[in-house]
Amino acid sequence: MNVQVGNKSQQYIDLExxxxxxNYHPLPVVLERGDGVFVWDVEGKKYYDFLSAYSAVNQGHCHPTIVNAMTExxxxxxxxxxxFHNDKLGVYEKYVTDYFKFDKVLPMNTGAEAVETAIKIARKWAYEKKGVQEHDAQIIVCENNFHGRTTTVISFSNDENARKNFGPYTPGFIKIAYDDTDALEKALQQDNIAGFLVEPIQGEAGVYTPSDxxxxxxxxxxxxxxxxxxxxEIQTGIARTGALLAVCGKCSCEGHCERQETxxxxxxxxxxxxxxxxxxxxxxVLADDEVMNVIQPGQHGSTFGGNPIAGAVAMAALDVVKDEKLAQNARELGNYFRSRINEYIETTDTVTLVRGxxxxxxxxxxDSEESDTAWNICLRLRDHGLLAKPTHGNIIxxxxxxxxxxxxxxxCIEIIIKTLKEFE
Known part of the structure; x- marks a missing residue:
């Protein structure tokens, strides 16, 4: 498909x-401003953001409560x-552990860092609490997972594009099929298993949603x-799926309930x-004392992890989730979105399924996964004022x-359906 962008946008694209x-293949649009559900490109065109920075912007772009906390x-x-200690870290740690009902938190910066942290904690727990012989611990993961692109994480990835020519790979992982409890139980029967690392919904795999x-x-x-x-829960947590955490399943609460614990x-x-x-x-990374206390001084850390700005920003961001009932809104609008798209699917052969x-x-x-159809649809969605991105050649x-x-x-639904009809 012929891709057209403005001269100013092209200049920025050429600089990149x-x-x-x-290391990325972005949609050809250059953004300079965001507010709530909208973003604007450098030519001034307004778009609905339908990606939310891979669910990082659940609270909307530049939410004033969050921005004010950061700037202050x-x-x-x-x-x-x-x-040294600072006057924000302990306050934040109490806030976030109370919020999610865990004893302790280990603060980091990026999602991939947090996954690496969880892996280290799980292995150390296995050696010191479960009695697994050192260097023998195994962590069960799922096929088609996405937990980041660090060396350890790509070692148990199915994505050959992310893996090829980055070896040798880190051992210590067992892959099973996603949403397969029989395979999980079989793997767990080995006596050197530290844990099971899993996404409640596999986002990069195409929003693959498991059994209830x-x-x-x-x-x-x-x-x-x-x-x-x-x-x-890096992508699925913080109200995205209609509950505070996706592990709550199809919970009918507003994201803060006892079911999270039970x-x-x-x-x-x-x-x-x-x-x-x-x-x-x-x-x-949050855990109770029995697990988190295996980490002692000097065994894990980060210069920026738990810095004062991070603590202030995170508390403000979680306040917004609770105060504005974002989990409830996500649940109600999500049900409505899938209902409307399913109505369209009944009338067309262009789309076979909506899930989430x-x-x-x-x-x-x-179409096939090798096709560029989903990419071309996203280009037309952009032209119509909505930004989304494929996860595979045939999934958006x-x-x-x-x-x-x-x-x-x-x-947005009208834009999506109008665009899809152009590909019928």
């Missing part, structure tokens, strides 16, 4: 192409490292075989992205900010 590593803290103290009871059964099996249930509460919870509302890199939970959804286009992910209204969503 010449001076930046070619930046005026007083930005960074001390962990060589998969998270609950996984938690039960991990408890039965004395292995840690490790939930990667249904499938993870032993290790990994958070990132919307933990800061997209304003600042903030991630966190809350406002994390995807459509499956009636739809994840708008959770502050979206029903009227705005109706407008």
């Amino acid at each position: 192409d010449k001076h930046g590593a070619h 803290q930046a005026k007083t103290l930005t960074l001390t490292s962990r060589a 009871d998969f998270m609950m059964r996984a938690k039960e099996l991990c408890a039965q075989y004395n292995a840690l249930f490790i939930a990667d 249904y499938s509460r993870p032993d290790i919870l990994i958070l990132g992205k919307a933990l800061s509302g997209g304003a600042y890199p903030v991630s966190a 939970r809350g406002l994390l959804n995807a459509i499956v286009v009636n 992910r739809f994840a708008p900010p959770l502050v979206m209204t029903k009227e705005q969503l109706d407008d």
Whole structure:
């Protein structure tokens, strides 16, 4: 498809192409401003954001509560490292552990860092608490997972593009099929299993949503075989799926409920992205004392992890989620979105399926994964004022900010359907 961008946009794209590593393939649009559910490009064209920076901007672009918290803290103290205490870290740690109901938090910056942190904690727990012989611990992961692109994480990835020529790979992982409790139980029967690392919904795999009871059964099996249930909620957490955490399943609460503890509460919870509302890199690993206390001084850390700005921003971002009932809004609008798209699917052969939970959804286009159809559809969506991105050649992910209204969503649905009809 012929891709057209304005002259100013092309100048910025050319700068990136010449001076930046070619490690991404962005949609050809150059953004300079955001507010709520909208973004504007350098030519001044307005778009609905239907990706939310891969669910980092759940609270909407430049939410004033979050921005104010960041700017006010930046005026007083930005960074001390962990060589000294600061007056924000303990306050934030109490806030976030109370919020998610865990004993302790280990603060980090990026999602991939948080996953690496959880892996280290799980292995150390296995050696010191479970009695696994050192260097023998195995962590169960799922096929088609996405937990980042660090050396350790790509070692258990199925994405050959992310893996090829980056070896040798880190051992210590067992891959099983996603949403397969029989395979999970078989793997857990080995006596050297530290834990099971899993996404409650596989986002990069195409918003692949498991059976309603998969998270609950996984938690039960991990408890039965004395292995840690490790939930990667970097993309699915913080109200995105209609509950505070996706491991809550199809919960009918507004995101803060007892079911979080009794249904499938993870032993290790990994958070990132919307933990800061997209304003600042903030991630966190939460666990109870029996697990977290295996980490002692000097064994893990980060110069920026737990810095004062991060603490202030994260508390403000989580306040917004609770105060504005974003989990409830995501649940209601998500049900409505899938209903409307399903009505369209009944009339066409262009799209075969819509799936997801809350406002994390995807459509499956009636074409092969090797095709460029989904990419071309996203280019036309851009032309019509809506930004989305494929996850595969035939899958498009739809994840708008959770502050979206029903009227705005109706407008977006009309854009999506109008665009899809151009490909019939």
